[in-house]
Amino acid sequence: MSAVFEQIFQVGFLAAIIRIATPLAFATLGEMFSERAGVLNLGIEGIMLLCAMTGFTATSLSGSLWLGVLAAVLTGMLMGALHALFTVALGLSQHVCGIGVTLFSSGLAYFLYRLIFGQQSVPPSIKGFQTLPIPVLSDIPVLGPAVFNQFALVYIAIIAIPLAAFVLYRTPWGLSVRMVGENPRAADSAGVSVIATRFQAVILGGALMGLAGAFLSMAQFNAFTFGVVSGRGWVAIALVVFGRWDPWRSAGAALLFAFVDALQLRMQASGLGHIPYEAFLMLPFIFTIVAMAVMSRNAVAPSALLKPFRREER
Amino acid sequence: MFRLEVRTSTPAWFNLALPLLAIAATLVLCSGLIALAGAGVLESYGVMFAASLGDSYAITETLVRAAPMIFTGLAVAVAFRAKFWNIGAEGQLLAGAVASCFVGAIPMPGPLAMLLMAVAGAAAGAAVALVPATLRVKFKVDDVVSSLLLNSVIYYALMALIEGPWKDSFSGYPISPPIEDSANFPVLIEGTRLHLGVIVALIAAPLIWFLIARTTLGFRIRVTGENPEAARYGGIHVERVLLSTALLSGALAGLAGVGEVGGVHFQVMSDISPGYGYSGIVVAMLARLNPLGVVPAAIFLAAVMTGAEAMSRATGVPAFLSDVIQGTALLAMLVALLFTAYRIRRVGAAR
Numbered sequence: 001m002s003a004v005f006e007q008i009f010q011v012g013f014l015a016a017i018i019r020i021a022t023p024l025a026f027a028t029l030g031e032m033f034s035e036r037a038g039v040l041n042l043g044i045e046g047i048m049l050l051c052a053m054t055g056f057t058a059t060s061l062s063g064s065l066w067l068g069v070l071a072a073v074l075t076g077m078l079m080g081a082l083h084a085l086f087t088v089a090l091g092l093s094q095h096v097c098g099i100g101v102t103l104f105s106s107g108l109a110y111f112l113y114r115l116i117f118g119q120q121s122v123p124p125s126i127k128g129f130q131t132l133p134i135p136v137l138s139d140i141p142v143l144g145p146a147v148f149n150q151f152a153l154v155y156i157a158i159i160a161i162p163l164a165a166f167v168l169y170r171t172p173w174g175l176s177v178r179m180v181g182e183n184p185r186a187a188d189s190a191g192v193s194v195i196a197t198r199f200q201a202v203i204l205g206g207a208l209m210g211l212a213g214a215f216l217s218m219a220q221f222n223a224f225t226f227g228v229v230s231g232r233g234w235v236a237i238a239l240v241v242f243g244r245w246d247p248w249r250s251a252g253a254a255l256l257f258a259f260v261d262a263l264q265l266r267m268q269a270s271g272l273g274h275i276p277y278e279a280f281l282m283l284p285f286i287f288t289i290v291a292m293a294v295m296s297r298n299a300v301a302p303s304a305l306l307k308p309f310r311r312e313e314r
Numbered sequence: 315m316f317r318l319e320v321r322t323s324t325p326a327w328f329n330l331a332l333p334l335l336a337i338a339a340t341l342v343l344c345s346g347l348i349a350l351a352g353a354g355v356l357e358s359y360g361v362m363f364a365a366s367l368g369d370s371y372a373i374t375e376t377l378v379r380a381a382p383m384i385f386t387g388l389a390v391a392v393a394f395r396a397k398f399w400n401i402g403a404e405g406q407l408l409a410g411a412v413a414s415c416f417v418g419a420i421p422m423p424g425p426l427a428m429l430l431m432a433v434a435g436a437a438a439g440a441a442v443a444l445v446p447a448t449l450r451v452k453f454k455v456d457d458v459v460s461s462l463l464l465n466s467v468i469y470y471a472l473m474a475l476i477e478g479p480w481k482d483s484f485s486g487y488p489i490s491p492p493i494e495d496s497a498n499f500p501v502l503i504e505g506t507r508l509h510l511g512v513i514v515a516l517i518a519a520p521l522i523w524f525l526i527a528r529t530t531l532g533f534r535i536r537v538t539g540e541n542p543e544a545a546r547y548g549g550i551h552v553e554r555v556l557l558s559t560a561l562l563s564g565a566l567a568g569l570a571g572v573g574e575v576g577g578v579h580f581q582v583m584s585d586i587s588p589g590y591g592y593s594g595i596v597v598a599m600l601a602r603l604n605p606l607g608v609v610p611a612a613i614f615l616a617a618v619m620t621g622a623e624a625m626s627r628a629t630g631v632p633a634f635l636s637d638v639i640q641g642t643a644l645l646a647m648l649v650a651l652l653f654t655a656y657r658i659r660r661v662g663a664a665r
Contacts, residue, residue, distance in 0.1 A: 040458075042401075046641075086645065086648065086649070090649065090652055091652075092648045092652060093648065095399050095401075095458055096595065096599060096648060097645065097648060099401065099592065099595050099644065100596075100641055100645040100648060101641070101645070102641075103596065103637065103640050104638060104642055104644075104645060105641070106637065106641075107634055107635075107636075107637025107638035107639075107641050108641075110634040110637060111347060111635055111637070111638050114632035115350070115632055230466075231463075231466045234459070234462045234463055234466070235463070237459050237462070241459065276473075276474040276477055276478040278470040278471070278473040278474035278477060278478075279470075279474055281470045281473075282466070282467050282470040282471060282474075285466045285467045285470075286467055288463055289445075289449070289455075289460055289463050289464070289467075292449075292453075292456075292459065292460065293449055293453040293455050296454050296456075297453065297454070
């Protein structure tokens, strides 16, 4: 066991945690904005997959990584708008629509990928994001190489966390989002358009989910495979609950999950006894369920979450 | 401008026409993708239809695929009726498959083996479904999230089994040992794969309909789903109803796994379910949570799945079109459902 503990404090391990946390942080922040406005987005798993596909494809065809990121973000916004159309404009069940969006977008992702690239024995890959050391900061011992010698998208994620907190708590728009998520009727009387604000929040959430998808296919794996998202979207939904719908806590939850995930990867690699590696793969999911049970006692969801708003109805 | 207006009553023909409308809209929407793939739309749908319902063999193949979706569709319909948001039918199916494979590998008389397989599979599915229900009742954990996450847990547990103790030591493939030949479900029509489990699925639908529509438990499930406050006021123990619903729902999803092991694969592998648990949600919604409607809805999706493969071979349109059709059908049905409660009224500018 002591060998495991030694590894925890290695640079490589810290860097791995940050890399695992990055797509989760994007996805969790995206889901959080949506839920803060009162809309649960279960489409996240499929949206991330579709964005991973469009980002990869755009880069593969154009040769530009940032064009790929742009494509992924636009795809995310489009799918967010689709989910908002069903749940906000039409007021349909958020649970079922989200599953519908996930089924639709994952089907579409595989369909279009196969259409564009055909069936190949070796899946096509791209030269993805390379690490970008930040001068001076990356020379700090341990922390420097782990945090400041990363992909550009990691830095964007690190900036996105305080930015999300600022937007949510310090801007008029953030106030509107929180109002329509807590008390849409009061927001409506105060002159805030519930429908428009919810649309904007879900679309912003989709953009962040797009960044999450782009990170997976363009920085982490540099290819689009069937397992590229593999439940990370569902985990993000749990992390929002675990992070109590707050940007800082949500990002913290993503880091904690990434720690557990990186730990299970290390334990797998160190070949602990003869425990099958799938037992370790289960670990983060079990951890999340247990953590939710512990946290849910005092977790307070936005009051209007899951409740559609129609002005003319009482 | 248009706006939605609450309907005072819904015409009866409307309820029947809605799923058909949704399906028609889906096929029209997805024809764009077929055209994008450079194939003829009518030709492609024609191949799909011929390969899934065109002759008697195709029909039996479609029914074999429909059976697990009838079970998962019933599982979801029952759960959603009580507003127990069971998104975990996939994991419950896998648990049922594993448990029935354990039992089926034990040598014993065939009928006894099949019965015990069903019992074990149903019990395993029910046990899995009990977890999110208990977490919701005891700890107020959102059942959507916990049942979803459990799917991954069960999947990895299955993988651990077939990569570990169950691994085929001869071939090295991650596949469980096969069940006993005597435990294989009997084939009903020689030369097809139509097995006993398909009939059980077809019988289960009216039984579950009876349970929901005509029994006390069914009444409690419906009232709990429609208005938990009123249910509580009326002396219904809402928590207990949720737990019973979870047991019933999980058992049904578990039976979907039993049928796949006993009637189709005779062993467990990693891709034993191509997402039948999630398809169950589509089936249940197309059926408007009515157990009787689950049968045609499952047959429709099964036909799409069987047909898509043939279409892909014949026209080169990727078979993933069937996944897109599923997702689109679910969304189209949801929009269609809107019109049972509302109608569109034109609000003239000259009002």
